Amino acid sequence: MTATADPPMPSAEDYEGEEMTLWEHLEELRSRLFKAALALMLTFIVGFLLNEFVFDILIKPYCSLDPSLRVSSAIFDDESCRLVFSDVLGAFKVRLKAASVIAITFGGPVVFYQLWAFIVPGLKAQEKKYAAPFFFLSQFLFLLGAAFSYFVIPKGLEFLLSFGGSNLISLMDADRYISFLIRTMIGFGVSFEYPLLVAILVLMGVVSHAWLKEYRRHAFFGAFVAAAVITPSQDPATMIVMALPLALFYEICIVFAKFVERGRGADVDPEVDAAT
Known part of the structure; x- marks a missing residue:
């Protein structure tokens, strides 16, 4: 029988921070939470x-929006843009929001950074290699999704407010x-964080390039279902605009999985690969 080599034991350099006492960990956590709260408070004050x-x-x-869909054109007889509030604290609550x-x-990014900085010392060197890119990519994707929605919202508002017709005033x-x-x-x-989840599953070996391709149609259907659930306006235009980036992200994940498998030396079925 051929003896198999035992897997290498983690060296002391693979882990950092495990020499800290429980009290030191709690003190580190308290410091990180304080910095996160301070960042939120300062940015709130600036806002x-x-x-x-x-x-x-x-x-x-x-x-x-078209002036005909806004209340100002009906009441003030101009094209100015005004919102209303109906209670004493309404204006104050709007300013707070x-x-x-x-x-x-x-x-938010500062809060996530403090969380990441608290967790990363306990990770292995191999895990740290992926932790930093995933952290910054998660921040970028979240801000990208929020910014993307800002340009989609007018279409959703136009769709919803147009149901009023000439007999209802917005x-x-x-x-x-x-x-x-x-x-x-x-x-x-x-929702824009979705490709990161798939990428993590690929790196963990839970899903493969072939599996992602096999369930592509299911993923596209799921993207539209998720868009219908997440989109507050529930209008078709906004749901489609949200679902399309999710479908594109899924295709990117398929390509990513292919490169990961090739890097690992995995055999990719030529017939499946050619169908991409």
């Missing part, structure tokens, strides 16, 4: 101080509009 500028940006998708958009956009509540905007941006941002 609140720049409220007018931020709100002008957030209201643009609504203001880009507008500031929270800045906190999420610019403070009296857009500012608080509900900002909430709708935030939910849509977060929904797009989270």
Whole structure:
């Protein structure tokens, strides 16, 4: 019988931070949480101080609509763009939500970085090699999805508000509009993280290039279902626009899986490979 070599034991250099005591870990966690909270607080304050500028940006998708779909053209007899609020604290709540958009956009990456910085010392050297690219890519994809939604929202609003016809007037509540905007941006941002999940499964060997190709149709159908669930407006135009990038990401994951398998020396079926 041929003796098989035992797998190499992890060296001391493979792990960092495991020599820390429990108290030191808790102290490190407290420091990271404090920095994350401080980042959110500072970006929120900046957003609140720049409220007018931020709100002008957030209201643009609504203001880009045809004047006939906005209440201003019906009441004020001009093409100005105005939102309304119906309670005493309505304007204040809108300003808080507008500031929270800045906190999420610019403070969120700092929060994730602090979390990553706390976890990464305990990873193996091989795991660290993938941790940093995945971290920065996750931030980029989330912001890309949020920014992408900003240009899609006008189509969704136009579709929904056009149902009113000439007998109904759109009296857009500012608080509900900002909430709708935030939910849509977060929904797009989270959905754009989808290729990272598939890439992790590929690197773990859970799914393969051939498996991804076999279930391509299922993935495309799932992309449209996910778009229908995530999209707050539920209109066909916005759902299609969200589903198309998800389908494109899936195709990129198939190519990524092919390169990973070739790098590992895996045999890729020529017939399957040629059908790509």
